[in-house]
Amino acid sequence: MQSYYAARAPEYDAVYLKPERxxxxxxxxxxxSRAFVGARVFEIACGTGYWTQFIAQVAVRLAALDCAGETxxxxxxxxxxxxxxxxxxxxxxxxxxxxxxxxxxxxFWFSHVPIGRRREFLLGLNAVLERNxxxxxxxxxxxxxxxxxxxxxxxxGNTYQDRQLRDGRSYRVMKNFxxxxxxxxxxxxxxxxxxxxxxxxYWGLEYMANPT
Numbered sequence: 001m002q003s004y005y006a007a008r009a010p011e012y013d014a015v016y017l018k019p020e021r022x023x024x025x026x027x028x029x030x031x032x033s034r035a036f037v038g039a040r041v042f043e044i045a046c047g048t049g050y051w052t053q054f055i056a057q058v059a060v061r062l063a064a065l066d067c068a069g070e071t072x073x074x075x076x077x078x079x080x081x082x083x084x085x086x087x088x089x090x091x092x093x094x095x096x097x098x099x100x101x102x103x104x105x106x107x108f109w110f111s112h113v114p115i116g117r118r119r120e121f122l123l124g125l126n127a128v129l130e131r132n133x134x135x136x137x138x139x140x141x142x143x144x145x146x147x148x149x150x151x152x153x154x155x156x157g158n159t160y161q162d163r164q165l166r167d168g169r170s171y172r173v174m175k176n177f178x179x180x181x182x183x184x185x186x187x188x189x190x191x192x193x194x195x196x197x198x199x200x201x202y203w204g205l206e207y208m209a210n211p212t
Contacts, residue, residue: 013048013050016050018146020146020201021146021200021201021202023200024199024200024201024202027199028138028199028202028204029054031197031204032051032054032055032105032107032136032138033054033055033057033058034058035103035105035134035136035206036055036058036059036103036105036134036136037058037059038058038059038060039058039059039060039061039102039103039134040059040060040061040062040099040100040101040102040103041055041059041061041062041063041101041103041104041105042063042065042094042097042101042103042104042105042125042128042129043055043062043063043064043065043104043105043106043107044065044091044094044104044105044106044109044125045065045066045067045091045106045107045108045109045112046064046065046066046071046072046075046086046107047066047071047075047107047108048071048074048075048078049064049071049074049075049076049077049078049079049084050078050107051105051107051138052064052075052078052079052084053078053079055105056079056080056083056084059103061085061099061101062083062084062085063084063085063086063087063097063101064084064085064086064087065086065087065088065089065091065094065095066086066087066088066089067088067089067090067091069088072086072088085097091106091109091121091124092117092120092121092124093124094124094125094127094128096128097128100129100130101128101129101130101133102129102130102132102133102134103129103133103134103135103136104125104128104129104133104134104135104136104209105135105136105137105138106125106135106136106137106138107137107138107139108138108139108140109137109139110137110139110176110178111139111140111174111175111176111177111178112173112174112175112176113176114156114158114174114176115156115157115158115176116156118186119186119189119190122135122186122190122191123190125209126190126191126209126210129209129210130210131209131210131211131212132208132209132210132211132212133208133209133210134194134206134208134209135191135206135207135208135209136204136205136206137204137205137206138202138203138204138205139202139203140175140177140201140202140203141177141198141199141200141201141202141203142177143200143201146201147201148161148162148163148175149161149162150175151172152172158174158176159174159175159176159177160172160173160174160175161173161175180196180198180203183196183203183205184196187205187207188207190207190209191207191208191209191210191211192207192208192211193205193207194206194207194208
């Protein structure tokens, strides 16, 4: 996964250019910006910083982590200098950063988390957050004709897509599409589910971590 996203970094943002998805994206950009006004946010798997740029406009603090230096360099170019603390690291072993966070965000990462590691990932995220912290996840719904076809499924139920870069290199990438009941269940298991939102091509989840 890391090697795929490092190689894909220069062309990653093409995914945000699909004409049929523009209305959803404008709505989601507004939803994310509204969620983090005045917040101290830890963003997981920031990638090229598409969502980082919107959070940075409203948050009072933002740390953004990714496992690939190539994507972080693109993300840096999207936000004013000094506005975001970029961190190279592992989403399953989050570093201890100075200060505290009352919010977290992960855009288009949860679909790459194996079903058997979802709880591990979310509990690890909760561990670096304050009580009653807000966690927002965004990701894709599977839409035939727009989404890349599913090319495989493993014994655990994880699904896979075959993706080809412009230079011809091919990768098989885990890409899961949880249902709304799945999302509510996992959020309730690690916190308190607040809201599940569905757009035509995407879903959003907000839950409260470490509820008192």
